[in-house]
Amino acid sequence: MKVKVISRSTDEFTRERSQDLQRVYHNYDPNLRPQEKAVEYVRALTAAKLEKIFARPFIGALDGHRDGVSCMAKNPNYLKGFFSGSMDGDIRLWDIANRRTVCQYSGHQGAVRGLTVSTDGRILVSCGTDCTVKLWNVPVATLTDSDDSTDNSSEPLAVYVWKNAFWAVDHQWEGDLFATAGAQVDIWNHNRSQPINSFQWGTDTVISVRFNPAEPNVLATTASDRSITLYDLRMSSPARKVIMRTKSNSISWNPMEPMNFTAANEDCNCYSYDSRKLDEAKCVHMGHESAVMDIDYSPTGREFVTGSYDRTIRIFQYNGGRSREIYHTKRMQRVFCVKFSCDASYVISGSDDTNLRLWKAKASEQLGVLHPREQRKHAYHEAVKNRYKHLPEIKRIVRHRHLPKPIYKAASLRRTMMEAERRKAERRKAHSAPGSIVTEPVRKRRIIKEVE
Amino acid sequence: YPYIYNRDGTELHCLKEHGAVLKLQFLRNHFLLASINKFGQLRYQDVTMGEIVGNFRTGLGRTDVMRVNPFNGVVSLGHSGGTVTMWKPTTAAPLIKMLCHQGPVSALAFHPNGHLMATSGKECKIKIWDLRKYEVLQTLPGHAKTLDFSQKGLLAVGTGSFVQILGDFSGSHNYSRYMGHSMVKGYQIGKVSFRPYEDVLGIGHSMGWSSILVPGSGEPNFDSWVANPFETSKQRREKEVRSLLDKLPPETIMLNPSKIGTVREAKKKEKPTKQEREAEMEAAVEAVKGFVWKNKTKGRNKPSKKAKKKQELVAKAKRPFLDQQLKGEQS
Numbered sequence: 001m002k003v004k005v006i007s008r009s010t011d012e013f014t015r016e017r018s019q020d021l022q023r024v025y026h027n028y029d030p031n032l033r034p035q036e037k038a039v040e041y042v043r044a045l046t047a048a049k050l051e052k053i054f055a056r057p058f059i060g061a062l063d064g065h066r067d068g069v070s071c072m073a074k075n076p077n078y079l080k081g082f083f084s085g086s087m088d089g090d091i092r093l094w095d096i097a098n099r100r101t102v103c104q105y106s107g108h109q110g111a112v113r114g115l116t117v118s119t120d121g122r123i124l125v126s127c128g129t130d131c132t133v134k135l136w137n138v139p140v141a142t143l144t145d146s147d148d149s150t151d152n153s154s155e156p157l158a159v160y161v162w163k164n165a166f167w168a169v170d171h172q173w174e175g176d177l178f179a180t181a182g183a184q185v186d187i188w189n190h191n192r193s194q195p196i197n198s199f200q201w202g203t204d205t206v207i208s209v210r211f212n213p214a215e216p217n218v219l220a221t222t223a224s225d226r227s228i229t230l231y232d233l234r235m236s237s238p239a240r241k242v243i244m245r246t247k248s249n250s251i252s253w254n255p256m257e258p259m260n261f262t263a264a265n266e267d268c269n270c271y272s273y274d275s276r277k278l279d280e281a282k283c284v285h286m287g288h289e290s291a292v293m294d295i296d297y298s299p300t301g302r303e304f305v306t307g308s309y310d311r312t313i314r315i316f317q318y319n320g321g322r323s324r325e326i327y328h329t330k331r332m333q334r335v336f337c338v339k340f341s342c343d344a345s346y347v348i349s350g351s352d353d354t355n356l357r358l359w360k361a362k363a364s365e366q367l368g369v370l371h372p373r374e375q376r377k378h379a380y381h382e383a384v385k386n387r388y389k390h391l392p393e394i395k396r397i398v399r400h401r402h403l404p405k406p407i408y409k410a411a412s413l414r415r416t417m418m419e420a421e422r423r424k425a426e427r428r429k430a431h432s433a434p435g436s437i438v439t440e441p442v443r444k445r446r447i448i449k450e451v452e
Numbered sequence: 453y454p455y456i457y458n459r460d461g462t463e464l465h466c467l468k469e470h471g472a473v474l475k476l477q478f479l480r481n482h483f484l485l486a487s488i489n490k491f492g493q494l495r496y497q498d499v500t501m502g503e504i505v506g507n508f509r510t511g512l513g514r515t516d517v518m519r520v521n522p523f524n525g526v527v528s529l530g531h532s533g534g535t536v537t538m539w540k541p542t543t544a545a546p547l548i549k550m551l552c553h554q555g556p557v558s559a560l561a562f563h564p565n566g567h568l569m570a571t572s573g574k575e576c577k578i579k580i581w582d583l584r585k586y587e588v589l590q591t592l593p594g595h596a597k598t599l600d601f602s603q604k605g606l607l608a609v610g611t612g613s614f615v616q617i618l619g620d621f622s623g624s625h626n627y628s629r630y631m632g633h634s635m636v637k638g639y640q641i642g643k644v645s646f647r648p649y650e651d652v653l654g655i656g657h658s659m660g661w662s663s664i665l666v667p668g669s670g671e672p673n674f675d676s677w678v679a680n681p682f683e684t685s686k687q688r689r690e691k692e693v694r695s696l697l698d699k700l701p702p703e704t705i706m707l708n709p710s711k712i713g714t715v716r717e718a719k720k721k722e723k724p725t726k727q728e729r730e731a732e733m734e735a736a737v738e739a740v741k742g743f744v745w746k747n748k749t750k751g752r753n754k755p756s757k758k759a760k761k762k763q764e765l766v767a768k769a770k771r772p773f774l775d776q777q778l779k780g781e782q783s
Contacts, residue, residue: 006670008681025674025676027678034525035700035704035709037709038704046697388713
C-alpha cells in the first residue's frame with residue numbers, strides 16, 4: 001500500500017542560478033494568517049504616519065515680479081508654460097520646470113487684471129485697468145528649448161482701447177472669441193478692434209467671467225451686485241441670474257461635469273451650483289477664514305483648489321464640504337490667484353508678496369518615475385489607510401494639519417460664533433409654535449433669489 | 453529563571469522578573485513572551501523592548517499547563533481545580549473561566565482555526581470543546597500527558613510511552629483513532645509537537661527525542677510570504693524586519709480578533725427603575741434632614757427661620773429628581 005507523505009525536493013523550491021528570480025508560492029487560506037485585521041490596522045497606522053512624514057508640498061517659489069501677482073493663465077497646449085500678470089502691468093511667461101522667466105511682456109500702464117490664452121496656445125490676451133486689451137505672441141519655440149536666455153520682451157500683436165477699465169478676460173475653450181468683464185460683458189474676436197457683442201444686466205461692474213468647457217457659447221460671470229449670471233452667446237440678452245447675500249470673487253466650471261460650476265464667495269465659502277437649477281447650491285464648501293479670492297478645478301474634475309485672503313490655499317473634493325488639504329507659508333501673504341496644473345499634480349499660487357509658488361497637489365506624493373514595486377506599495381498604503389481611516393487613532397493622524405496661529409485662532413473664533421448662532425436659532429425654534437419657523441438648508445440660505 | 457540565548461549559545465539575558473518559571477509561551481505576532489511561574493503568576497514581556505506588559509496573579513495556584521491560542525493570541529492556563537482560564541495582557545482578570553474537568557487539567561491544545569480546544573484531565577477524560585459556544589463537542593476516554601493539534605486538524609495524544617493520533621475525517625468534529633505509535637516500554641513521553649509544514653510529529657521523551665511520520669498532518673501548500681521553509685538568509689532577514697514593523701500592540705489581543713475595525717455597539721444606559729429613583733430621593737432627603745444646625749447667636753436663632761430653612765433645603769434636594777421625572781413624562 002502506498003502511503004503519501006509530504007516530501008518536497010529542494011531543487012523544485014530553490015532557484016538554480018543567482019540570476020533567476022525566487023519563486024513565490026501562494027496559499028490564501030485565512031487560517032495561515034491569524035489576526036489579519038490587527039496586522040492591517042497596524043499597517044494603516046504606519047502608513048498614516050509615513051504619509052505625514054513625507055508630506056512636503058512646497059516645491060519652490062518663482063520670483064521676479066515687482067508687485068503683487070493679480071492674475072494667472074495656463075497654456076492649454078504646454079504643461080510647463082504659465083503666464084502671470086502683476087499689479088504694475090508686468091506680464092511674464094514662466095517655465096515651471098526650471099522655475100525661470102522665459103519671456104516678459106511689458107506695456108500695460110496699470111494693473112493687469114486678466115490673462116487668458118487662445119485655444120491653440122499661440123496668442124496671449126491681457127486686459128487691465130488702463131482700459132486696454134492687448135494681444136501678444138507666445139514664443140512657442142523658446143518654450144521647448146529649456147536652456148535659452150530669459151527676459152526677451154516683445155511688442156504686442158494688437159492693442160484695443162475701449163471705454164472702461166477691464167476686470168477679467170476669458171477665452172473660449174474651442175473657438176476664437178474671448179470675453180472681457182468690466183462695466184458690461186463684451187465679446188471680442190481676435191481681429192476686430194471693437195467688441196462684436198455686449199451684454200448688460202443692471203448697472204454694476206462685472207468682476208469675473210468664465211466660459212463653459214463643453215458648451216462654447218455658454219459663459220458665467222460674477223458681478224458686484226452679489227450675483228452670478230449665465231449668458232448664452234446665441235441669445236441677445238443674458239439668460240439667468242442668481243443673487244446671493246455676498247459677492248462672488250471667481251467662478252470655475254468643472255471640466256468633467258460641465259453643467260456644474262463652483263463660485264468662490266466673499267463669505268469664506270465656496271458654492272457649487274448646477275447651472276440648470278440655480279435656486280439651490282449643490283454643495284457648500286466651508287473651511288476658509290476669510291474671503292475666497294480665486295478657484296480653479298483640477299482637470300480630473302474631482303477636486304479644486306481655492307486661494308483666499310487669509311494667506312492659505314485649500315484643496316477640496318468636488319463634493320466635499322471640508323477641505324482635504326491646506327497649504328500655508330509664513331512668507332506667503334494674501335493669495336490672489338491659484339491655478340491647478342494641467343496634469344493634476346501641481347498647484348500654482350500667486351500672492352501679494354510678488355511670488356508665484358509651486359506646490360504638489362498631493363502633499364506626500366513621490367515625484368518622478370516610480371518602480372512598479374514602489375507604485376504597488378503606495379497603492380497598498382493608500383488602500384489600507386482608507387480602510388481604517390474612520391478609527392480614532394488613524395483619523396486623528398490623517399486629519400491633523402498644522403495651522404499658523406492667527407488662522408487657528410480665527411477658525412476657533414468663527415466656530416464659536418457659528419455655534420452660538422446655531423444654538424440660538426435652535427432655541428428660538430424649540431420655543432415657538434411647531435412649524436412656524438422653518439430651517440432652511442445651508443445650500444439655500446445664502447441665495448436671495450433667482451431671476452430669469 | 454528563564455534565560456535568553458543566541459544561536460551560538462551565549463547567554464544574552466536572564467529574566468529575573470519572571471521568577472521560577474514553569475512554562476514559557478511566545479506570541480509570535482505580538483513579540484510577547486508569556487510565562488507562568490510556580491506561584492501561579494502570569495507575566496507578559498515584550499521581547500523587542502524588554503518591558504513587562506502585564507503581571508497578574510492568577511489566584512488559582514501552581515500550574516504548568518499553558519498554551520497560546522494562535523488564532524487570537526490569548527493565553528490559556530489549565531488549573532488543578534479543573535478550570536481553564538483565558539487571559540489577555542491588558543486585563544488583570546481572566547477573560548473566560550471554564551470548568552472543564554473534575555480533576556486537575558493535565559494538557560491543553562488549540563486547533564489553528566481557533567474554534568476547537570482539546571483538554572485532558574487527570575480523571576482519564578479527553579474533551580474536545582467548541583470555543584464559540586464553550587460547549588463540549590466530544591468526550592474521549594484516556595489519559596493524556598500532552599496534546600497537540602496539527603495544521604490539518606489531527607490531534608496527537610501522548611501518555612506514558614504511547615502516542616495516539618486522532619482525526620476527524622467526516623468534518624463533523626467527531627475525532628476517531630487514526631494512528632497509534634508505542635515507543636520502547638521505559639520511555640516516558642514529555643511533549644509531542646507537530647512540525648508546521650511537514651507530515652512529521654516530534655516526540656520528546658525521557659531518553660531524548662524522536663520523530664515519526666504522520667501522513668496528512670502538515671499543510672502541503674505553504675505561502676512564501678507567511679512561512680517559507682526554503683528561505684535564504686536574505687529572505688529571513690527581510691522577513692524579520694517586516695515582522696517587526698508589523699508588530700501588533702498588546703491591546704489588539706481579544707477573543708474575537710475580527711472585531712477590529714467594526715462598529716462598537718452603543719451602550720444602552722440603563723434608566724433607574726421607579727423604585728430606585730424614589731429610594732434615591734428618600735436618601736437625599738434623609739441626608740439633608742440629618743444635617744446638624746449650628747446654633748447662631750446674637751438673636752439670629754429664631755426657630756421659625758430654622759424651620760423655613762430646613763424646608764427649603766429639603767425642597768432643593770428633591771428638585772433634581774422631580775425635574776427628571778417631568779422630563780421623562782414629557783418625552
